[in-house]
Amino acid sequence: MTTIDKTAHVPAPRESVSGDGPLLDVRDLHVEFHTRDGVAKAVNGVNYTVSAGETLAVLGESGSGKSVTAQTIMGILDMPPGKITQGEILFRGQDMLKMSNEERRKIRGRKIAMIFQDALSSLNPVLSVGYQLGEMFRVHQGLSKKEAKAKSIELMDQVKIPAAAARISDFPHQFSGGMRQRIMIAMALALEPDLIIADEPTTALDVTVQAQVMDLLAELQREYNMGLILITHDLGVVADVADKIAVMYAGRIVETAPVDELYSRPAHPYTKGLLESIPRLDQKGQELYAIKGLPPNLTRIPAGCAFSPRCPKAQDICRTDVPPLVPVTEQDGLELVGRGSACHFWKETIHG
Amino acid sequence: MAELKKEPVDATPNVSAVETVDVATEAEAVAAIDAPVSQGEPILQVRNLVKHFPLTQGILFKKQIGAVKAVDGISFDLYAGETLGIVGESGCGKSTVAKLLMTLERATAGEVFYKGQDITKLSGRALKAVRRNIQMVFQDPYTSLNPRMTVGDIIGETFEIHPEVAPKGDRRRRVQDLLDVVGLNPEYINRYPHQFSGGQRQRIGIARGLALNPEIIICDEPVSALDVSVQAQVINLMEKLQDEFNLSYVFIAHDLSIVRHISDRVGVMYLGKMAEIGTDTQIYDHPTHPYTQALLSAVPVPDPSAREGRDRIILTGDVPSPANPPSGCRFRTRCWKAEERCATEEPLLAIPERFVAGSTPATHESACHFAEERDVVHAA
């Protein structure tokens, strides 16, 4: 059984595959940055869980804290200026924030791997891709050069790079954007991690290539039964691959839901606004609904609900009390599994 | 307005003869450029536009060893008051088209007629007059505003360059009016760009584009750098301004949903060529070119219920290098319909023969030997 929010006890949309609790359990995480303009509160109490074989999409705009959360999980947050002020990150029940650097390094890469947006700057330009892939096996598994090379070719085949054996000694810049992203996926997969965090993995790619890469990622995830955290701002990509979604705004999760429910019946005005503001491919539509105003400055997050200055439904209470993430139910009180909303007026939003 | 626009839509071959205006002097050219154009008339006519960037070798004595064929012979019309969307993937040449229309790059061959004047051959005062009428909105609001200048200076600079547009004493008020028009507080006139968010900066960029009262605005990915919730604001603003100032837009973007929303007509580019062009309904609901179909089918739709029912075409491979494009049809290396004919004979952009007789939405220009209709956007 997985839970999304410890305080609110919102049950997860489905049973975890491994059966022995979630793979990753982030609890009440707070991260801030000390900048010239003051303290930027990037993450303000985030809770989420991912189980084996499950895809959690973390959806948010820039400054929502979605990437900072991921960096904190990976242990690659720049500190300073970043600072973890509160919270736990449990990986298979163990708090990674309390581990020694050595223990964390063993998890990073081997158990949790990350895929970045920009493959070109994430790969070392002066080393061949074969060397970089093989390094994973040589360092972590102590394989010989020859064995590592064979494994690398196998891996490149698996991510569907044509003529893998011939291209193994090529350098990153000799590959196209889509191919480089495949190499990054291969590197992330090399040690067969339990969890992959993909931070905007297809944002830099063209639409036709984007579809190829997302398909590959989904296929590999099924094959290895990995957990996947997909961080993105693209509502379309999320709809295509996610199982459950956490929507972030100003460092908080404002809504969680299984993927179908979020799109058909959003329970938070922000989610609702986002869905209404994107134009559709399959119909012309009228004037777009636009959420007024701008995302908040993280050094001066509005009091109460951070979305209240932009919210069409905001009342006085929204400007004073921070709404907790509460379970969402049907009108008759029937529990909607896996759903939560951090809105004082979620009932009106979903049922109104 | 709809009636007026119907005409160009049904018009047969795009590449009609262009009426050129014979001008003897620069002053006459300026006069022709400043003359008004009525609704529904083509305001911009692009004919066989080509831009090749030479590839050179050597440091002191550069030797040309080839060329990147960024734009390789495209033709289209832009009508007064309409929005023409241009979509395509990176490297298809759509941004080069923007630069050519702005005469920021010199065309290798071909013409761009603006009110009968070929702007690719203009210079001096006549070119300056064209620039007053064709303006641009840039993709990245973080790099398109000079960080050392205030908002007032950035927008006001347009009047310094074209002093005839606004008398000196009037300029500050004009700038404040423009800020107001794009939805910014006029009191922000002395702020610097880095004090604004991305969406606000893009509004400043739009205000700069509007300052000279242009007739055409070329928008190169104007919202792709913005947050989702801010994109809609900027799109709505651009639509409002189009109505208010009777602007014609060339809207270049890779986001097909946004292009459909804002455009009256859409052109799909692939590797420096126009693959297909038509009204938004013709392109999105009745595409006949395989590339358009693949492109549309790959767009993730924000609707999980459509996950299963949609017709998905996953293309293999990558876009070939524009320095060495395939012979014949440029798309043939990734096309599932490709036959021998595609490698030898280049398909021309025209209404495919099989559709010429009819008047269905499939009757629009498509550069494919085997054009056929296929709806990939709507779930089965």
Added chain:
Amino acid sequence: MPDTTALKSTDASATAVDAPPATDTGPAPGKPRSLWSDAWHDLRRNPLFIVSMVLILLLAVMSIFPGLFTSASPREANLAEHYLQHPNWGHFFAPDWLGYDGQGRSIYARLVYGARASITVGVVVTLAVTITGLIIGMLAGYFGGWIDTILSRITDVFFGVPFIVGAMVILTSFEKRSVWVVILSLAFLGWTSIARVARGSVITIKQSDYVVAAKALGASTTRILTRHILPNAIAPVIVVATIALGGYIAAEATLSFLGIGLAEPTVSWGIDVSAAKDQLRNAPYVLVIPSVMVSITVLSFLMFGDAVRNALDPKMR
């Protein structure tokens, strides 16, 4: 196209195009902040900057009004009374405070009067190389093509000449080696690093969208260079120039020490160090004191340059 008409109707609700609220999410309520004022804001809080600034101001005043610091003359030699008289550490700012040199001259007075040569050389050389380097770098970077090829090759040739050796060659060809000759010899070879930095930053900036936007508006080349390129390209140049300033002061001292820079009767720390090297064993302070002064001066300018770089570095903001 019925859908288009609906879309284009002017009376479509305009509510969605609301101006962003000025109060809560707009720019900071403060005053307009240029990047320079932000940098100044940073500098004021940087102790490194404050210390170096105080030292530099002190040196500047010293070089303009040496009489404010000492009543003694740097050239008055009294061998009979003061030959290598040891410092009298308790007599602050008195002529005998730091002792007397091998010709019976007040070391303190020479220290004060020597500032002028060092600061003049440092400041004037820096100004000269900045202006020359900026012009050459901007022309090469902005116009590119054969102009760039020619200017860059010339820069490379000058860059290839070892700085001190090159200056020595120039200096030895002059009979009378005044401050201005030293300045000329240093500036003649020093502009290359500035030109390279300026060229690099101009090349980056000329590709930026705001320069393209200015071109699209029909702005003239002069306007683009002065309004858009120069103000943005100058920050890294200023950083390199302030750091180089310390180097020029050190170079002047080095040349003077070698006996080919400034010459008597000009008062210079370098000359003093050179003259003191024979008495190192019995009167080390004669050598040490001007050397320390050179070090402090060079260090102040280096720290100043460092602080300015930190404040202007765009990666920090």
